[in-house]
Amino acid sequence: MRGTDVRVLQDFLTKAGVKTKVDGRYGPATTSSVRRWERKSSLPVDGKMPKTDASTLRMQVAQGTAGTQSVPAPAPTANATLGADGKAIAPAGAPPEVVAVIAAANEIVGKPYRYGGGHGDWEDSGYDCSGSESYALHGADLVSRPMNSSEFMSWGEPGAGQWITSYAHGGHSFLVVAGLRFDTGYNDSSSSGPKWSTKMRPTDGFTVRHPEGL
Template identity: 95%
Template sequence: MRGTDVRVLQDFLTKAGVKTKVDGQYGPATTSNVKRWERKSKLPVDGKVPKTDASTLRMQVAQGTAGTQSIPAPAPTANATLGADGKAIAPVGAPPEVVAVIAAANEIVGKPYKYGGGHGDWEDSGYDCSGSESYALHGADLVSRPLNSSEFMSWGEPGEGQWITSYAHGGHSFLVVAGLRFDTGYNDSSSSGPKWSEKMRPTDGFTVRHPEGL
């Protein structure tokens, strides 16, 4: 078992206090962490996540503390928030693809800028702008291979998306996901490399695209 749903599960486990690597594979490590979460939540311990357990986990993540299940449903278009660690927190009610993109992007936050980084291999020591964008989108299987900034000019559908928007021209590309910008430049600090920011950047000259349905 692997893919977008597993990435979402792994991301939610971490947010619920059981740190789990987001790799999209339901292997022994993830199974063990599911059992830890089940014990913590006083649920039957079997390493599996049926719909009832998934609902409990989602509510825990929404509230920010484990064990409480009473929480109102937020608006489906609520913005993501930026944590103190520089990583994004997906809004409750976001589509699984959005949660997976955010989880994947969080994996490379803090990596250095590296020209061509992320284009030869998904896992790299650093990432450039389009390599960072590709890595994030690949987390939800929205790209099958790394794209360069020029290729992002024709990726997906034209115009802004409700949840995910790509901005690209021949020399640069970046994403806006649930209201946060994921970019390697124009950030709030002097360092470069993939980061989330609440600050937007000028978009004149950029081609605007989005994944279908998002």
């Protein structure tokens, strides 16, 4: 799917209540939009648009029923756990996006803190706070590019999510995923860099956001 077909898809997704930039490219941003639409439509979430899904989307738009009902992920029944290696283990029954975010975050656990790290290439020698958050969220196609702390203040939907919550202000950002905090500071060791923690940090002054449906 390319060109005009992708533009039509992007327009239909927006009409379905999933705002999507119309640029004719089936890149990470459109894939993320397709995933959100699939979740809202109770379809398998894979970010792809086969003919059967395209027909469903087209019918929804034609009937004016698209985007009228959002189907959130099931509420957590257990938190993620922290392994002896410092990596998180997703709870049973977690949505695929949550599993993917945790897996991506685990890839950079133990990397050193580096200001500006993760904002050029996804793979870097070190990561700062928002670079770490961006890397984790990119694992589930929830962001299409590295974002800074200020940008996370308007990312997603307002308030805490059931599974994933972003906390951000102009100088810092971090995630809470399935009950564990993923952060580059206020951690349980003297070293800095992306780490998981079972302990929460003070959140006064932080803007609280979450990805739609999670």
